[in-house]
Amino acid sequence: MEEMVRVLTLAFETDDPIEEYVFPDLAQRRRRTPGMLRVLIRHRYLPAAAAIVAEVDGRVAGTVLWIPAGYRNPVWREAISGPRLLWAMGPAATRRGIEVDAAIAKSAPVEPHNYMVYVAAEPQSQRVGVGRAMMDWLIAETDAQGRALCGLCKDGNVGYYQGFDAQPIDRVRIGSKGPEMNFIKRSARVAAG
Template structure:
C-alpha cells in the first residue's frame, strides 16, 4: 500500500485544485495527504475492489483509485475511518473533504457506475510511458463488461486527456462554497454485441 500512497501523493502534490483546496499550505499537504490517502485506500478503495496499479520494472508506476459500480459506504467503515481521517487531515481539511464527497454525490449518476477519484502516475513517467492510459483503458473495459458508465471530476486542463477516451463533460460542479469548479465527465460503456 505504501507504494500506491507514494505514487498518488507525488502525482497530486502540485497543480491539483482539489488537493490544494483540501490542504492549501504545501507543507501541510505534503505531510497530511499521505496519511489521508492511506486511510482512504485501506477503508474505501481496497475493500470495495476500487484500486488498480500499473507495474513497470517491478515498481508501482501508477495507480487508479475509484468507487466501483454499486459501491456503498457502510456505517461500520465510516465509523472506523471517520475519526482516523479527522486525525490525519485536521478539522478544516476534513470539512473540505466532506465537501468533495458531497460534490461527487451531487453529480454521480443514479444507475450503477464507476466513479474515478485518483489517477496518478509517477511524475518522472507522466506523459511518456502510457501508464495512465493503460489504467484508464482497463477501467473502461471493466465498465463495458458490467455495462456501467465510468465517470469522475477533473480540472479544465485534463478534459482533453479524458475526451480522448470518450469521456464527455456533462456539467460543472463547485466544491463547497469557495472551492474550485470542476468538470464532471462521463464515458458510456461500449455496448456488448449479442452473439
C-alpha cells in the same frame, strides 16, 4: 499500499485544484496527504476492490482508485475511518474533504456507473502510457459491466479524458468557495464478446 500512497502523493502534490483546496498550504499538504490516502485506501477503496496499480520495471508507477456502481461503505467502516481521517487530515481539511465527497455524490448520475476518484502516474511515468494502460483496463472492466464511467477533472485534463470518449457534461463546485471542476462521463457500453 505504501507505493500507492507514494504515487498519489507525488502526482497530486501540485497543480491539482482539489488537493490544493483540501490542503491549501503546500507544507501541510506534503505532511498530511499520505495519512489521508492511507485511510482512504484501507477503508474505502481496497474493501470495494476498487484499486489497481501499474508496474514499470518492478515498481508501482501508477494507480487508479474509483467508487464501483452501487457500492456504499458499511456504517461500521465509516465509524472506524472517520476518526482516523480527522486525525490524519486535521479538522479544517476534513471539512473540506467532506465537501469533496458531497460534490462527488451530487454529481453522480442515477444510472449505474463507476466513479473515478484518482487516476495517477508518478511524475517520471507520466506521458509514457502508464495512465493510458490503467484507463484502458478500467474502461474494459466498466464496459464489461455495462456501466458509465464518470469523474471530476480540472480544465487542463478534459482533453485527456475526451481521448477515452468521456465528455464534459457539467461544472461542479466543491463546497461554496472551492474550485469548479468538470464532471466528465463516458456513456455505458456493452463489451463485445
